[in-house]
Amino acid sequence: MKKTAAFVLSLLLAAGAAAQQYQGQPPIRGVVDTTSRPTDRQGKGVFQFNEDGVYFSNEFDGARLNSIQRTGPLEYTIAITPENEPINMSPWYAFQVWSKAPAEISVKLVYPEKARHRYTPQLSSDGLQWKPLVEERITEEDKANTEGGATARPKSVTLRLQADTKPLWVSGQELHTSRRVFGWIDDIARKHKLTVSEIGKSTGGRPLKLLTLGNKSGKKAILVISRQHPPEVTGYFAMQSFVETLAADTKLAQRFRKDWTVYVVPLMNPDGVDGGFWRHNVGGIDLNRDWSDFNQPETRAVRDFLKQRAADGGKFYFGIDFHSTWDDIYYTLDPKFKGNMPGLVPEWLEKIQQAIPHYKPVIQPSDRLEPTTVSRNYFLKEHGMEAIVFEIGDNTPRDLITEKGKVGATELMKLILSKSAP
Ligand SMILES: [Zn+2]
Known part of the structure; x- marks a missing residue:
């Protein structure tokens, strides 16, 4: 018998059925003030770490990298902040990284007080084809002991990335600008x-x-x-x-x-x-x-x-x-x-x-x-x-x-x- 797509789908779903399902957010009650408010202008550019020969960029559409610090040889911390607040917890990030010579680097993503890490990094060498960073290369920090939804997420994550002479794109989801x-x-x-x-x-x-x-x-x-x-x-x-x-x-x-x-x-x-x-x-x-x-x-x-x-x-x-x-x-x-x-x-x-x-x-x-x-x-x-x-x-x-x-x-x-x- 030909395996239909629906059949394959049912197997995938059966496999995931044991996991607890998110039950959704409560309905919105009342009118929300939607008068325009200022949003940030993210500083764009290339961030150079000449001592390591490593470079980061947020100079492309869809990018979000608000600031970056070198914390040690080949170690960096990137701060991700929202366009304005208050805001839902959907901390988007996207940046490029490359190096003079192939190097394994460590990149920590940190967020404001109220936010937690949400999106599994997607990687691409051309900005078109993407695949998620393997779990073994992600270290989660300060994870609350709850099941499902926002609070079960870590406060920050450290990614182990392979930098090379060609830019590597790292993004919260596949980039569709x-x-x-x-x-x-x-x-x-x-x-x-x-x-x-x-x-x-x-x-x-x-x-x-x-x-x-x-x-x-x-x-x-x-x-x-x-x-x-x-x-x-x-x-x-x-x-x-x-x-x-x-x-x-x-x-x-x-x-x-x-x-x-x-x-x-x-x-x-x-x-x-x-x-x-x-x-x-x-x-x-x-x-x-x-x-x-x-x-x-x-x-x-x-x-x-x-x-x-x-x-x-x-x-x-x-x-x-x-x-x-x-x-x-x-x-x-x-x-x-x-x-x-x-x-x-x-x-x-x-x-x-x-x-x-x-x-x-x-x-x-x-x-x-x-x-x-x-x-x-x-x-x-x-x-x-x-x-x-x-x-x-x-x-x-x-x-x-x-x-x-x-x-x-x-x-x-x-x-x-x-x-x-x-
Ligand atoms: Zn939505």
């Missing part, structure tokens, strides 16, 4: 003859790109967004696979696109991504707290686009916002809130579970719709979209993420088509 995301958008658009447009500019003047799939003059639409939070690359991977499945030349996807339009904003926060930010936009704000006041241009662009589409007769049935957190988790809304296709989200999650044996995702419904504050609530409240926040774990195996995006898109198309059958 605006340039790379826009490259993906152009590639998929060219391959499937899709439309790329701009719905506005970010605070820093970068384009907010919109990818359109399917029936351009249709009335029935769904919305996909991702990367409100810069380091959340695994959610972005799921979004890519989800969208690629919707755009594919399969019978199902072709049938779906005949009547339906899919709008995708793959990169909500390009400034934050290129600035190597932990969470916020250049306005110093968590964009996913701005869906009731709309003080930031990034959220306003999506709001205005949706309003325009609705005014032109478009009707949205589904909205999905991709993120990353400690573990895979779905933040849904209580079924008592009914949009334009009631029951779609719970039925969809049920179908995904059936399609992937042994898969028991954590599903956390919110019983609060207003104030809208987060994208999901705004999508349902203003446009009747059945809406969900789709979170992928930081360390979820990459092939599993691809499979989840694919299964998710396939089951969604089938379900929407069956629910909207004349």
Whole structure:
């Protein structure tokens, strides 16, 4: 028998089932002040340690290295700080290191008082192909004795790295800057003859790109967004696979696109991504707290686009916002809130579970719709979209993420088509 991807996936999941699953954060209550606040300007440059012949750089998009100190021969401590505070604990880092002659170096990553080390270092020699640093080369320091989530993380880590004459990239997750995301958008658009447009500019003047799939003059639409939070690359991977499945030349996807339009904003926060930010936009704000006041241009662009589409007769049935957190988790809304296709989200999650044996995702419904504050609530409240926040774990195996995006898109198309059958 041919081993299907779903089968392999079920084995991976069964193996991980024993580990304690992250149960999610409590729902956001009340309005958050999203008036712009200052963010740091990270000093950029090459940091030279001529006595060792070792050099570090943060002179590239997505980099974060705030300061560095030599603590001994071939030993360095890098301080990572956020763009501003208060901020969630997602300490992003990315830097390059190289040396005059091959050398084993030790790099300690330290964070501010309230933060802990979160992201397993990913290494690359070209900035495109990445693989995680092996566990044996990571020493964790000051780890709290708790299970799962933020407090189980170490206060600092020391990495043993092999420096060489060519730069080694070290990054919290695979580096997908605006340039790379826009490259993906152009590639998929060219391959499937899709439309790329701009719905506005970010605070820093970068384009907010919109990818359109399917029936351009249709009335029935769904919305996909991702990367409100810069380091959340695994959610972005799921979004890519989800969208690629919707755009594919399969019978199902072709049938779906005949009547339906899919709008995708793959990169909500390009400034934050290129600035190597932990969470916020250049306005110093968590964009996913701005869906009731709309003080930031990034959220306003999506709001205005949706309003325009609705005014032109478009009707949205589904909205999905991709993120990353400690573990895979779905933040849904209580079924008592009914949009334009009631029951779609719970039925969809049920179908995904059936399609992937042994898969028991954590599903956390919110019983609060207003104030809208987060994208999901705004999508349902203003446009009747059945809406969900789709979170992928930081360390979820990459092939599993691809499979989840694919299964998710396939089951969604089938379900929407069956629910909207004349
Ligand atoms: Zn997020």
